[in-house]
Amino acid sequence: MQNLVLVGFSCSGKSTIGRSLARRLHLRFVDTDRLVEAAAGRSIPQIFQEAGEATFRQLEAEAIASACAGSGQVISTGGGAFVDPGNRARLSRGNLVVHLQVRPETVVQRLRASRGGRPRPLLDGPDPLQRVRELMERRRSSYQQAHVTIVVDGRSTYDLVREIARRWTARQQTARRQVDGGEVMRPTPAGRS
Numbered sequence: 580m581q582n583l584v585l586v587g588f589s590c591s592g593k594s595t596i597g598r599s600l601a602r603r604l605h606l607r608f609v610d611t612d613r614l615v616e617a618a619a620g621r622s623i624p625q626i627f628q629e630a631g632e633a634t635f636r637q638l639e640a641e642a643i644a645s646a647c648a649g650s651g652q653v654i655s656t657g658g659g660a661f662v663d664p665g666n667r668a669r670l671s672r673g674n675l676v677v678h679l680q681v682r683p684e685t686v687v688q689r690l691r692a693s694r695g696g697r698p699r700p701l702l703d704g705p706d707p708l709q710r711v712r713e714l715m716e717r718r719r720s721s722y723q724q725a726h727v728t729i730v731v732d733g734r735s736t737y738d739l740v741r742e743i744a745r746r747w748t749a750r751q752q753t754a755r756r757q758v759d760g761g762e763v764m765r766p767t768p769a770g771r772s
């Protein structure tokens with residue numbers, strides 16, 4: 580396993596959990612949204628506003644390709660990143676992909692609590708709960724292709740980090756045993772934990 584990848588909807592905790600996981604596991608932390616902003620020299624809302632979503636998705640695919648060229652990282656992705664089949668294949672190959680599953684109500688609660696925080700252009704609108712539900716439903720089959728799904732609602736960051744770290748270490752040990760035993764490592768079938 581080269582990288583630990585976090586996917587999931589906005590406000591599922593990918594960045595907070597990712598940063599904490601990286602510290603705990605002594606891995607580098609990479610956030611693909613921040614790579615996009617650095618490459619574009621603009622914030623994500625500015626990219627959406629000035630160049631449109633298609634341009635953002637192109638930059639996002641490039642950021643993912645660049646992150647996946649490295650190893651020893653916790654890679655936190657934007658909420659829509661795992662929907663694109665090309666991104667999904669790249670992120671899944673040789674890495675452990677963990678889906679942080681969050682309820683729509685929790686997303687809206689967190690969006691409200693972080694007003695003045697990072698804006699989410701795709702969630703703007705008169706009825707955020709409805710918007711989140713629709714978008715989440717459309718993305719469900721993509722998120723289901725992660726190797727592991729963990730429900731985050733009602734759990735502390737500490738608890739989630741401990742569980743994900745444990746799963747990462749177990750996968751590393753299995754992979755090492757397979758290499759030591761001369762077995763060929765096969766990727767975990769998508770969607771299984």
Ligand code: S3P
Nearest residue numbers: 588589590612657658659699700
């Ligand atoms: C997006 C989620 C955002 C960011 C962009 C698009 C999405 O990241 O990549 O605004 O398509 O859901 P977060 O998941 O960090 O909010």
